[in-house]
Amino acid sequence: MGRTLLDLLRYNRQFAAGAVLLLVVIGFACLSFFSPYAPNDAYVTAPDLPPDWTYPMGTTSRGQDLFWLLSFAIRNTLLFGLAVALFSRLLALLIGLVAGYSGGLVDRALMSLNDTFIVIPLFPILVLFYFVMRDRMSWGLLALMMACLGWAYDARLIRSVAMSLRHREFTETAIFSGMSTRQILVEEHLPYVLPIVFSTTMNNINWSIGLEVTLSVLGFTDINTPTIGVLIYWANQHTALVSGIWWWIFFPVLLVVMTFIGLFLLAVSMNEYIDPRSRLGRRAP
Amino acid sequence: MTGPVLAVAGLRAYYRTSAFGVRREVRAVDDVSLSVEPNEIYGLAGESSSGKTTLIKTIANAFQPPLQVLAGSVVFDFAGKRFDIHSLAARELAAIRWKHLSYIMQGSMNVLNPVRRVRQSFIDFAFRHIGGPLPEFLDLARKHLQRLHLEPQILDAYPHQLSGGMRQRVTIALATVCQPQFIIADEPTTALDVVVQKGVLAMIHEVQRALGSSILFVTHDMAVHANLSDRLGIMYAGRLVEEGRTADLFRNPRHPYTAHLIASLPQLGDSAPKQGLAGAPPNLADPPEGCRFHPRCPRASDICRREVPFLQGASGHRVACFHATAESVA
Amino acid sequence: MSAPLLEVDAVSRVYSRGSLLSRRSFAAVDGVSFRLESSRAEIFTVVGESGSGKTTLARMILGMVLPSAGAIRFKGRDLSTIHGRRARLEFMQKVQPVFQNPFEAFNPMKRVDRYLFATARRMTGLTDASAIAGATDGALGSVGLSLAEVRGRFPHELSGGQLQRVAIARALLCNPALLVADEPVSMIDASLRASIVNLLRDLRDRLAVSIIYITHDLATAYFISDRLLIMRRGQAVETGEARAVLDRPQHPYSQLLKASVLPPDVPSEPGARLKSEPMIRHGASHA
Numbered sequence: 001m002g003r004t005l006l007d008l009l010r011y012n013r014q015f016a017a018g019a020v021l022l023l024v025v026i027g028f029a030c031l032s033f034f035s036p037y038a039p040n041d042a043y044v045t046a047p048d049l050p051p052d053w054t055y056p057m058g059t060t061s062r063g064q065d066l067f068w069l070l071s072f073a074i075r076n077t078l079l080f081g082l083a084v085a086l087f088s089r090l091l092a093l094l095i096g097l098v099a100g101y102s103g104g105l106v107d108r109a110l111m112s113l114n115d116t117f118i119v120i121p122l123f124p125i126l127v128l129f130y131f132v133m134r135d136r137m138s139w140g141l142l143a144l145m146m147a148c149l150g151w152a153y154d155a156r157l158i159r160s161v162a163m164s165l166r167h168r169e170f171t172e173t174a175i176f177s178g179m180s181t182r183q184i185l186v187e188e189h190l191p192y193v194l195p196i197v198f199s200t201t202m203n204n205i206n207w208s209i210g211l212e213v214t215l216s217v218l219g220f221t222d223i224n225t226p227t228i229g230v231l232i233y234w235a236n237q238h239t240a241l242v243s244g245i246w247w248w249i250f251f252p253v254l255l256v257v258m259t260f261i262g263l264f265l266l267a268v269s270m271n272e273y274i275d276p277r278s279r280l281g282r283r284a285p
Numbered sequence: 286m287t288g289p290v291l292a293v294a295g296l297r298a299y300y301r302t303s304a305f306g307v308r309r310e311v312r313a314v315d316d317v318s319l320s321v322e323p324n325e326i327y328g329l330a331g332e333s334s335s336g337k338t339t340l341i342k343t344i345a346n347a348f349q350p351p352l353q354v355l356a357g358s359v360v361f362d363f364a365g366k367r368f369d370i371h372s373l374a375a376r377e378l379a380a381i382r383w384k385h386l387s388y389i390m391q392g393s394m395n396v397l398n399p400v401r402r403v404r405q406s407f408i409d410f411a412f413r414h415i416g417g418p419l420p421e422f423l424d425l426a427r428k429h430l431q432r433l434h435l436e437p438q439i440l441d442a443y444p445h446q447l448s449g450g451m452r453q454r455v456t457i458a459l460a461t462v463c464q465p466q467f468i469i470a471d472e473p474t475t476a477l478d479v480v481v482q483k484g485v486l487a488m489i490h491e492v493q494r495a496l497g498s499s500i501l502f503v504t505h506d507m508a509v510h511a512n513l514s515d516r517l518g519i520m521y522a523g524r525l526v527e528e529g530r531t532a533d534l535f536r537n538p539r540h541p542y543t544a545h546l547i548a549s550l551p552q553l554g555d556s557a558p559k560q561g562l563a564g565a566p567p568n569l570a571d572p573p574e575g576c577r578f579h580p581r582c583p584r585a586s587d588i589c590r591r592e593v594p595f596l597q598g599a600s601g602h603r604v605a606c607f608h609a610t611a612e613s614v615a
Numbered sequence: 616m617s618a619p620l621l622e623v624d625a626v627s628r629v630y631s632r633g634s635l636l637s638r639r640s641f642a643a644v645d646g647v648s649f650r651l652e653s654s655r656a657e658i659f660t661v662v663g664e665s666g667s668g669k670t671t672l673a674r675m676i677l678g679m680v681l682p683s684a685g686a687i688r689f690k691g692r693d694l695s696t697i698h699g700r701r702a703r704l705e706f707m708q709k710v711q712p713v714f715q716n717p718f719e720a721f722n723p724m725k726r727v728d729r730y731l732f733a734t735a736r737r738m739t740g741l742t743d744a745s746a747i748a749g750a751t752d753g754a755l756g757s758v759g760l761s762l763a764e765v766r767g768r769f770p771h772e773l774s775g776g777q778l779q780r781v782a783i784a785r786a787l788l789c790n791p792a793l794l795v796a797d798e799p800v801s802m803i804d805a806s807l808r809a810s811i812v813n814l815l816r817d818l819r820d821r822l823a824v825s826i827i828y829i830t831h832d833l834a835t836a837y838f839i840s841d842r843l844l845i846m847r848r849g850q851a852v853e854t855g856e857a858r859a860v861l862d863r864p865q866h867p868y869s870q871l872l873k874a875s876v877l878p879p880d881v882p883s884e885p886g887a888r889l890k891s892e893p894m895i896r897h898g899a900s901h902a
Contacts, residue, residue, distance in 0.1 A: 178737030561810025565774030
């Protein structure tokens, strides 16, 4: 797989572009470890200063250096997106593989559950969640909540692949070779399913970040931890655009757009990796 | 005195792929020359990776990259007019297709539109060549079906309402309604049951005799060739290794591969064991030097490993082998 | 008197389609019976066209599908009583399949020796790596290959004939009593077919393995079979000694089958055997 990724990097321009964008964003997020300020410090600099050499991204109305603040924000946002994606992939894989392989009643039951989760309206539920949790709201809890709401589409995708794999003859050969169900699912079927999981992970990260930004901008999350959405929320609270403090909105949005495009390009260019035959072609003698 | 309907000369067609910096060249058709006379069934035999499918795609000019024609020519002669099929513009190609050159495919559902009635397929393929008012065209189609012992009501049916054998007969009727001079048939009966297959082959035979068309009939089934083809060409690893009248080939196969193929055919009523051929067909991305059959050939010698034997022979029975059996005295 | 190796007793398999209000059912297999004795190994061929039910019958014998009616007994034990992993493993150790398409029978993304080693490890209880390699080499040797040729290879690196042999070797690793081969040579090139067919006969003679051989090709069936069963639309049409049935078929369908086979030699008059038969007019009846 490593070789394939390297090949993709060398020959597929979309993949290379997406990788570069993401690396820039991740690099910037890593800078947060060298920040001279703690994330929630306020009024440590002169407020409302436009970008210049001392403050590359300017300062906010609350007297914070936007450069370092943004590095925290994008780090938290990325971690959040990653956490949601990881949790929801695990759920989707588990439910999709088991439903697809077992068939019958187990499949019917799991898919009824799945369809219920697909039709649940996410946004109202998350808002309700905020109102119920209020002060006890934490990012971990929100991530868990979103993961529990975000696995349904992909579970169906994985299930249909698992179903078709179940009926292929090599599954029968594996059964008659004495392999256990767990071994078959993990060793025979997973390689077919993983590329799809990768691709949907990118989409999932985009989705969860988008939702987080939406919720935060409206104030329905913990507004004391800096994330991109929270940053924009505070900017709105201080009527940044009206006051002409454009950099407070511009840089967070720029960074999140870069993240989205990078992830999207990666997801789209992975298509070549998804088709198992393209990987086989490379192994030819 | 007319010349051959189809003349293929020195045709070379390779698949050239370049993925992730790795270049591969699969030499699917290598220096193939053959000709098909008017009013004859020319059978093309060969196993998997013999190149026969690539050959007919190239002959019909129905191919796309990564398949490329590197050398050679394919010339059709329809009623005195000659067409070099690779140099025709799309419009000229469309004018020839179906009217002079038609196809019978392996899967009937690759031809018949599953969501339209059968008559729509007739209209789609043949109406623009025959022209005239539509009711007259449909009348002609019905008469054509009747001549082929098919019920004219079939035109009103949907493909899924017909059985597999019936659909294949409809495909044959469709391919012959414009009375083309040349028909390419690619494994038309391979997927059919034995009982149905015999009926469909009978239909092909009758249609050919009635229309006087030439058919290039491709199949790996030697028993079908024995009973249907007038002349037979054997392909191995992208090259034509033997060619001649079917009766001559079966009675006196000169190439060791042909000899083995024919000797290993199981026969109902014969319980003698057959010999298997060791080895496997070569990988066409990296074929052996010289004669491509030499790794498996019982007669292989030094010259076979170095040089490529060319197709030669008199009285219409050609063979490409340095150790070919002598021609039988007539 | 030991129990017969395999007893198929008036077995049927019915599939129904439709909804609560309108259900249509059709019988893929309808009341088929035969038995194989334990005393001597034999090749029992099931001949049929598509839709005859032969593949469904094979799947029932392998325990992959349960019959709707009747029973299948292997060495006296009814297959529908096999529950749980251990019983199933015991059964699979004695009855193994060979599938039609060797390239489908192996996962194209995995090496083929993996299945050989897994069979050796789980079905015969060998744990030592060198013992497993030895057993695998032995099984491959009995099909004319060796572990050195096959180790580390992916399916697309082998030819159809070689891959099918590997599949047969895998099936032989646990010393089964019965092989169920579903059209094992129909997807193999003609020049490689004869060696696989000869191999199956050799297995019966040398290793005393009984084989249920499923095919639509009468000519190969003539050569290889001891006994024969002809199926049509799920029903058994004719059965008996293979050569006897094929030399002198009694049932009209068997006679039709035999008459439709094209002999592989050139008739005196081209197309002589292909004269149109007016009875094949209404294609719809030839489902």
